[in-house]
Amino acid sequence: MSQHPAAGTAVRLRDASIGYGDVPIVSRVDLTVRYGEALAVLGSNGSGKTTLARGLLGLAPVLGGEVELLGAPVGRLRERGRVGYVPQRHTVSGAVPATVREVVAVGRLARLGLFRRLGAADRAAVGEAVAAVGLADRMEEPVASLSGGQQRRVLVARALAAQPELLIMDEPTAGVDAASQDALAAVLARVSATGTTLLVVTHETGPLSGVLTRAVVVDHGRIRYDGPLAGADAAAGPGRHDHCGPPAEPAGTGYRLDQPTVTTGSRGSR
Template sequence: MTAPALQLRDASIGYGDVAIVRGVDLTVDHGEAVAVLGSNGSGKTTLARGVLGLATVLGGDVQVLGAPVGRLRERGRIGYVPQRHTVSGAVPATVREVVGVGRLARLGLFRRLRAADRSAVADAVAAVGLGDRLGDPVASLSGGQQRRVLVARALAAEPELLIMDEPTAGVDAASQEALAAVLARVSAAGTTLVVVTHEAGPLSGVLTRAIAVDHGRISYDGPLAGAAPDGGGHHHPGDPDRLEPPRYRQDQPRVTTDRRR
């Protein structure tokens, strides 16, 4: 692999024609474990969504796994855990079914899971400590366990790059410890980790590098231990970073088994 996992050059990212993140230069090499830190409204989530193709690159260049953002053919090479705390939906689903959706990125929408795919799903569920709950409805799980199901869904695709948005928010200490153990194993296996968070403490044993976003710009890039406790950024009312439109917010989760993800 010659190209970095992520490379941004003078990148501006936003929604519509409004830039939330501006003039970012950033390189993340394969196998790194990086925290993207910042206070609410700093632009850290917009930065991650730009890498995922969920926000618009308004200027500069964004390369993901050696391809321009949005043009990577093998979508299963990227795993994503969105900013939501639980799995919910109008249609009841088991842990196996929800995690199986993550495997579709490797197969395509109209192909059935094979034995190898079912094994990958079982391995992903076991990795997050829920191997004995494969056939259980996700609605029967605690919030922290449902959070781990979302992680397993991303892991099922066996991604090279795993991006997570606030994975420890709203879950108890035991679930945070379980997640840290999972990510330690994933990182040791060579997967590149990018974790968006306002507080990296629960994952400080896994993440080694910190990128702090403040008012849409990178204010710090270095060892995690050297980052300010609040991520190096402070938000003030009226900052333009709060222009992110409601349609991109994920604090009102609904169905997480959407096959388009």
């Protein structure tokens, strides 16, 4: 992963409104995330936290204000591989069977483009990403044979394979067991230590409390709190982490195994 000066800005929102159609879900938000920070985005269901993340990824339109990622307006970043994304999806599933290696190799498309073969450096990046999530011994196994928690780690490896400078994750610990949550926390600690900026959307930070150091609490489309992670629960107030709030945000499309695959050479050479 790339290293960056502490003074650099990875994410900047100025008076930003993000929503769907002409309806803002996030309204007039200001937020700055510096390179190397590990930020939790907290809030109840429907609070706007997922819409905020989707706005950064260009998956929800910016209706007003400014949103910048890695120094470029959202949607205009030329090197897409600089931003990794793990969607809010508990498992990897699909009609097309694929091995762990094949799924993770798809993450290199952001660096290569659709029609280029993986070279030696790309194959090394895929191997490093799989090893980083603790699945090196499962490289050639079908993803469908893995547990839900292991499949979540495959999705993390897919994002890491592009060697991103910014990694955005939506509810990465939801629906997986405690052992898988601990394994993911260890992965993210290593990723953060390399200087990669983390932005993690979650409804509870317990499993990642040793990794995430700063939090913002989104409430009814506004940032209610921005400060150390330790103060987030008190700032949210009683009842703020329940299922109240505005209408539910549209779900993301997530990752599908029928997306483009990558040619890595003959199976015998793997």
